[in-house]
Amino acid sequence: MEYTLKEHFGFSTFRPYQKEIIEKILEGKDSLVVMATGSGKSLCYQVPPLIAKKTAIVISPLISLMQDQVMALKERGIRAEHLSTAQTNTSAQKNAESGQYDLLYMTPEKACNVPTSFWSRLLNSGICLVAVDEAHCISEWGHDFRVEYKQLYKLRDVLVDVPFVGLTATATEKVRNDIVGSLMMKDPHIAIGSFDRKNLYYGVKSINRGASFIDELVAQISKYVANSGSTIVYCTTIKDVQEITRSLCEAGINAGMYHGQLANKAREESHRSFIRDEVQVMVATIAFGMGIDKPDIRHVIHYGCPKSLESYYQESGRCGRDGIGSDCWLYFSRGDFGKADFYCAEASSENQKKAIIDSLMAAQRYCMQTTCRRKILLEYFGEIYPSNNCGNCDNCTNLKEENDMSREAFLLMGCIQACGGYWGLNLPIDVLRGSRAKKITEKQFDNLPYHGLGKDFSANWWKTLGFQLISFGYLVETVKDTYRTVSVSQEGQKFLRSCRPDHQPPLLLPMTSESGPYEDNRSTAGDSMAVSGHDGLSQAEVQLYKLLLEERMKLARSAGTAPYAICGDLALKKIVATRPSTKARLANIDGVNQHLVTRYGDQIIQTINQLSKKLELSLDGVAHIESNNNNSKPHTTIKQPKDLPPAKYSAWKMWQEDGRTAEQIANFPGRSAPIKVGTVLGYVLDAAREGCTVDWARLFNEIGITNEIAANIQAAVLKVGSKDKLKPIKDELPEEVEYAHIKAWLTMQELGMSIPIPSPQQPSQESIKNPNPVPEKPQVVVLDDSPMKRQKVEVPQLTEASLLDWIQKFQNGVTLPDILRHFNGSTGADVVDLLSCMESDFLIFQKNNVYKIM
Numbered sequence: 001m002e003y004t005l006k007e008h009f010g011f012s013t014f015r016p017y018q019k020e021i022i023e024k025i026l027e028g029k030d031s032l033v034v035m036a037t038g039s040g041k042s043l044c045y046q047v048p049p050l051i052a053k054k055t056a057i058v059i060s061p062l063i064s065l066m067q068d069q070v071m072a073l074k075e076r077g078i079r080a081e082h083l084s085t086a087q088t089n090t091s092a093q094k095n096a097e098s099g100q101y102d103l104l105y106m107t108p109e110k111a112c113n114v115p116t117s118f119w120s121r122l123l124n125s126g127i128c129l130v131a132v133d134e135a136h137c138i139s140e141w142g143h144d145f146r147v148e149y150k151q152l153y154k155l156r157d158v159l160v161d162v163p164f165v166g167l168t169a170t171a172t173e174k175v176r177n178d179i180v181g182s183l184m185m186k187d188p189h190i191a192i193g194s195f196d197r198k199n200l201y202y203g204v205k206s207i208n209r210g211a212s213f214i215d216e217l218v219a220q221i222s223k224y225v226a227n228s229g230s231t232i233v234y235c236t237t238i239k240d241v242q243e244i245t246r247s248l249c250e251a252g253i254n255a256g257m258y259h260g261q262l263a264n265k266a267r268e269e270s271h272r273s274f275i276r277d278e279v280q281v282m283v284a285t286i287a288f289g290m291g292i293d294k295p296d297i298r299h300v301i302h303y304g305c306p307k308s309l310e311s312y313y314q315e316s317g318r319c320g321r322d323g324i325g326s327d328c329w330l331y332f333s334r335g336d337f338g339k340a341d342f343y344c345a346e347a348s349s350e351n352q353k354k355a356i357i358d359s360l361m362a363a364q365r366y367c368m369q370t371t372c373r374r375k376i377l378l379e380y381f382g383e384i385y386p387s388n389n390c391g392n393c394d395n396c397t398n399l400k401e402e403n404d405m406s407r408e409a410f411l412l413m414g415c416i417q418a419c420g421g422y423w424g425l426n427l428p429i430d431v432l433r434g435s436r437a438k439k440i441t442e443k444q445f446d447n448l449p450y451h452g453l454g455k456d457f458s459a460n461w462w463k464t465l466g467f468q469l470i471s472f473g474y475l476v477e478t479v480k481d482t483y484r485t486v487s488v489s490q491e492g493q494k495f496l497r498s499c500r501p502d503h504q505p506p507l508l509l510p511m512t513s514e515s516g517p518y519e520d521n522r523s524t525a526g527d528s529m530a531v532s533g534h535d536g537l538s539q540a541e542v543q544l545y546k547l548l549l550e551e552r553m554k555l556a557r558s559a560g561t562a563p564y565a566i567c568g569d570l571a572l573k574k575i576v577a578t579r580p581s582t583k584a585r586l587a588n589i590d591g592v593n594q595h596l597v598t599r600y601g602d603q604i605i606q607t608i609n610q611l612s613k614k615l616e617l618s619l620d621g622v623a624h625i626e627s628n629n630n631n632s633k634p635h636t637t638i639k640q641p642k643d644l645p646p647a648k649y650s651a652w653k654m655w656q657e658d659g660r661t662a663e664q665i666a667n668f669p670g671r672s673a674p675i676k677v678g679t680v681l682g683y684v685l686d687a688a689r690e691g692c693t694v695d696w697a698r699l700f701n702e703i704g705i706t707n708e709i710a711a712n713i714q715a716a717v718l719k720v721g722s723k724d725k726l727k728p729i730k731d732e733l734p735e736e737v738e739y740a741h742i743k744a745w746l747t748m749q750e751l752g753m754s755i756p757i758p759s760p761q762q763p764s765q766e767s768i769k770n771p772n773p774v775p776e777k778p779q780v781v782v783l784d785d786s787p788m789k790r791q792k793v794e795v796p797q798l799t800e801a802s803l804l805d806w807i808q809k810f811q812n813g814v815t816l817p818d819i820l821r822h823f824n825g826s827t828g829a830d831v832v833d834l835l836s837c838m839e840s841d842f843l844i845f846q847k848n849n850v851y852k853i854m
């Protein structure tokens with residue numbers, strides 16, 4: 001499975017749930033997969049056909065979505081095709097029948113209407129699964145119900161014993177049950193992942209609609225465009241789409257437009273040019289929806305509040321699907337919340353109407369609350385978020401001023417209590433604002449002492465305060481059927497008891513854009529790059545990245561495909577950070593698949609060589625860029641990490657960014673007294689542990705860690721069996737191996753990186769000093785702590801076949817020291833050279849310093 005993952009997708013590890021789901025499918029079990037957008041669901045049905053060597057049928061709701069997926073799969077060397085009205089290849093169906101595709105995409109209509117003979121023939125060739133993508137379309141409770149999806153159960157009669165897999169990014173329990181029932185799943189394996197999109201930054205801002213805001217938006221988007229990556233601007237009306245597109249184009253930004261009134265052809269063209277990076281910005285209504293399978297969208301902007309949090313989660317979820325930090329900004333104006341009647345026009349029953357209003361209220365609450373946005377979103381979907389501060393939304397990153405709201409809180413809570421505590425927020429607010437509506441006079445709420453005391457503030461202002469008091473626990477919201485009521489909590493009662501009409505104890509609440517202006521210290525434009533920017537790449541590396549983006553664009557154009565299908569942004573950043581000089585090193589980068597190496601490898605290596613020379617960048621460093629998808633924050637940073645003292649940070653900066661040696665830093669003239677070289681090195685290693693990028697190849701070179709030394713340290717660590725104490729390790733090593741070597745090697749290991757072995761073209765210093773360090777005659781060696789523990793081994797001749805043969809014997813792989821010891825009659829450089837060639841030919845691969853057979 002891991003080999004298939006690396007060969008075709010370029011990744012070396014599975015994401016959470018992927019492996020177990022694939023295993024279940026291969027066992028023939030029906031499965032339901034409910035995982036967030038961008039979490040890697042597709043891989044769960046894309047890997048099994050490559051292992052089982054049988055076709056996977058994928059039911060997908062949109063032709064454009066199928067086309068994009070087929071395009072990307074072909075770029076990974078996978079045989080994929082779609083059967084739909086848009087298919088121009090007349091023999092596709094015949095080819096499919098004879099099992100010529102690994103993945104065959106079909107619309108539900110097509111799947112239900114092809115003749116049974118088609119299925120029989122394909123069954124003969126072999127079908128390993130039927131995947132129903134966007135499976136929530138099956139359910140009338142889902143937000144995209146498609147009646148044709150309901151017919152899919154009929155395939156069960158024909159495809160007996162074929163496992164069915166339902167996949168969706170949003171599904172309530174009702175929807176889940178519908179999927180399982182409708183697809184007649186038998187005791188399915190159910191995998192439900194977290195909905196937290198850790199790499200997304202959520203921000204909200206209240207705006208005044210109009211020309212000046214649009215100017216601001218255009219200025220902000222032009223910064224995004226300059227920094228590469230795609231942007232979607234979602235608007236609530238077609239008029240807004242047209243206006244914003246016009247403003248962007250007038251500012252020279254290449255923007256496309258997508259909405260329901262465009263002709264089909266124009267929509268397809270818009271979609272195509274966005275996918276292929278011919279336009280960087282798409283301004284659209286929500287019609288630009290489910291079919292967007294582009295992994296490198298860096299910004300999703302909502303101009304106007306969406307009608308529900310479900311829609312917001314879906315639409316903002318198109319952002320950063322490749323796991324790189326990306327931004328979701330929502331700009332709302334007060335008018336957005338007055339659209340309930342407009343949305344309710346679609347409702348056919350009273351219940352539906354209530355549900356629509358409720359959804360809009362939830363979106364309004366999301367906009368107005370001052371607590372963690374991620375928590376609000378996740379808890380809305382029933383997931384418990386364990387912290388009150390995610391550190392990646394505006395409310396958690398902005399220092400907001402606090403206001404004493406004691407009097408206003410006293411009025412609102414007092415009024416809610418006086419009205420009985422069984423209304424929503426609207427009625428008590430109307431009472432405070434002095435309304436004499438029938439509902440109020442009938443209940444004689446106009447006689448309450450609170451009546452009219454709050455007319456200085458708008459209803460929205462009071463609502464914001466109400467939401468804040470809910471989020472701080474002074475009010476509680478209760479949902480019964482579809483009604484929400486708000487009452488005073490125990491905490492609120494305590495506050496009320498301590499109040500007198502002329503005096504209330506202080507109650508500090510953060511200022512909101514409604515309760516008073518606040519400065520967003522991570523303002524919408526420039527600073528957002530701090531999250532979605534270039535992850536600790538140096539200036540020269542950013543330049544290299546931009547040049548490689550252009551090269552990727554050229555490759556994509558000549559191949560008639562999308563740039564992301566050639567190579568994802570994250571893998572490209574890793575290429576930039578490592579600057580591989582050989583195809584083997586390129587192949588070893590996470591995200592680089594065999595097809596990419598075989599097809600474009602030479603060209604990429606040549607380009608990197610040329611551009612790196614021009615930008616004075618060294619080759620063969622170690623990448624330290626991570627996606628933000630697995631809980632972890634990006635490792636690389638150019639800002640000072642919180643836990644790194646300034647002295648260490650400045651030593652690291654001088655070493656890594658200014659290119660000084662540890663010795664130069666130790667004796668830097670600006671210092672009051674010189675410090676030890678070892679101390680500087682220790683600082684650099686501490687900085688690496690705190691997430692700062694370190695050019696390990698340079699460090700190893702500077703302190704003299706050769707291939708041999710690295711191999712010796714690894715062997716000593718294995719022998720000692722612990723990395724906690726340095727002395728026992730040092731005692732196992734030759735005199736010339738220093739503590740500094742051991743510390744550097746261990747730190748690199750701790751950070752999960754591979755040894756920067758000098759490339760074959762650049763022989764290690766060791767091999768220059770001592771060109772033939774090993775005895776010429778084969779000899780007998782005794783290995784004490786390696787996969788071949790206590791075996792006597794005849795030292796064999798080093799050839800590709802003998803090396804392959806030998807590695808093959810060890811299921812858990814072998815380390816470089818193991819190989820060096822086994823092929824003791826060959827020089828280290830020869831072994832490394834051969835290993836590199838075999839890696840670039842995808843015969844073997846390296847993970848955590850262990851070589852395994854592909």
Ligand SMILES: Nc1ncnc2c1ncn2[C@@H]1O[C@H](COP(=O)(O)OP(=O)(O)OP(=O)(O)O)[C@@H](O)[C@H]1O
Binds near residue numbers: 018169
């Ligand atoms: N094991 C992995 N390691 C690294 N990246 C991965 C892995 N699995 C998937 N990805 C990447 O994650 C991104 C999102 O994957 P995918 O398209 O499968 O998500 P999804 O869950 O199907 O999203 P959606 O709900 O939008 O369809 C892709 O760029 C994919 O290449």
